Amino acid sequence: MSYPHNDMREFVDDLEQEGELTRIKDEINWDLEAGAISRILSETTLGRSVRNGGQPAVLFENVKGYPEGFRISTMTHGGVKRIAMMLGHKDPDSANYRDLQDLYLEKVSYRTKPNLVSSGPCKENKMVGEEVDLYRFPAPMIHEGDGGRYLCTWTVVVTKDPDSDWVNWGTYRAMINDRRTLTGIITPGQHGLAIYRKYEARNEPMPFAIAINPDPLTLFIGACKVPAGVAEVDVIGGLRGQPLSVVKCETNDLVVPACSEIVLEGIMPPGIRLPEGPFGEYQGYVASPRDDRLVYMVKAITHRNDPIVGLMNPGLPVDECGVCMAVSVAAELKAELKRCGVPVVDVNLMPESGTTLVVVSTKTPAHGLPHIIASVMEASWGMVAFNVLVVNDDVDVFNPAEVIHAWSTRVHPERGIHVRRGRGNPVSTWGSPEEKLNLDLPCILYDATWPVTWPVWDVPRKSSFKTLYPERTQEKIMSNWKEYGFK
Secondary structure (H helix, E strand, C coil): CCCCCCHHHHHHHHHHCCCEEECCCCCEEEHHHHHHEEEHHHHHHHHCCHHHCCCCCCECECCCCCCCCCCEEECCCEHHHHHHHCCCCCCHHHHHHHHHHHHHHHHHHHHCEEEEEECCHEEEEEEEHHHHCCCHCCCCECCCCCCCCCCCCCEEEECCCCCCEEEEEEECCCEEEECCCEEEECCCCCCCHHHHHHHHHHCCCEEEEEEEECCCHHHHHHCCCCCCCCCCCHHHHHHHHHCCCEEEECCCCEEECCCCEEEEEEEEEECCCCCEEEECCCCCCCCCCCCCCCCEEEEEEEEECCCCEECCCCCCCCCCHHHHHHHHHHHHHHHHHHHHCCCEEEEECCCCCCCCCEEEEECCCCHHHHHHHHHHHHHHHHCCCEEEEEEEECCCCCCCCHHHHHHHHHCCCCCCCCEEEECCCCCCCCCCHHHHCCEEEEEEEEHHHHHHHCCCCCCCCCCCCCCCCCHHHHHHHCCCCCCCCCC
């Protein structure tokens, strides 16, 4: 296998070699069919590898109405094994979320500046000015009822802070409005919006570039919570162990991955909004109405021969972004909690929850621990991003069955449930229109730990294979398991 992958095509080839990708040569319609297939894959994969019952990534090689070679990829980051391959895990088949969080934290502290090259594959074809046509590419109509065709769902948007040298690479969706403009939402708390507001306050347009389907690590980091002021491209280089090759845009001074399949570039004008949405959201609902959103005026497009459009299909869990966040965001939160002295063992941002529930296990429960965790999130990210469930360390936070069991049997209905208000996510499904508008959204904090004041004999003993049988009995049974005829 290749590592690091220099572009999405290398990654696709490796996924195919490892049985993690299927090429569909039958004609597939960009209008709902590609989206419907990717939705089924998302809902039945649950982050697993193909070997463990998950579904493969897909490359649609024959898109209705488009030239031969114009393709769509989906679910490239949709399984634990795929993330392990992307991060360079030594044994991707054995990888789990805990392994990948540790590997991510081991590598993410390194910084390597990019390598600026004079040209790259993304410059093989160019459209400038009146030649620009976003419909040239097989942008899918992903869900029935979407406000339009979304060319940008699994992309990286490049913007530069006007007050410093900081360049942000973030993942934000964008819908085609017409052949030369896109509209899209960037939620409060995301760095791209903070940067745009600086330009808008000065009544200046903000230059942007959008890299569609660059290398897999770039897509992964675009969905991470990299701190403000830190350039994601340097983090990507650190994870790769070598510089990422970047190339300058045609109409502005921004740089993009030279390996990108397609690059859109232009300006985001101040004070102008156009309708965008509705859209099937990552929480599993059509949660945001059609509303006036930010506008991307595309001045130039460059692309590779036979370009591949990336499709990430948010909806009923699990989707690709959720799998990525269960590694990166959960790992960052775990590290931050430890830095703050919180006695954390494991952290899981559950993909099955639509990334709305973070589960934290601890060896030493304490009164108010869920509030402390929420406060750390608010201090680190400027918002309380998730509901919080705290459990004892006898619960495997990466096992949904154990999490549900602990939540339903250990949370006291009166003293174990707390509501906390704060700056939240405007697409949170439980929020009222007023709460979303004012960004004053509640989150729920669950304490599923046994009270520290209870004597040992009052703490219920878990009734399971691992707790109610002698170790010698367990070892004998497991060593003879296959001989008994079990899988």
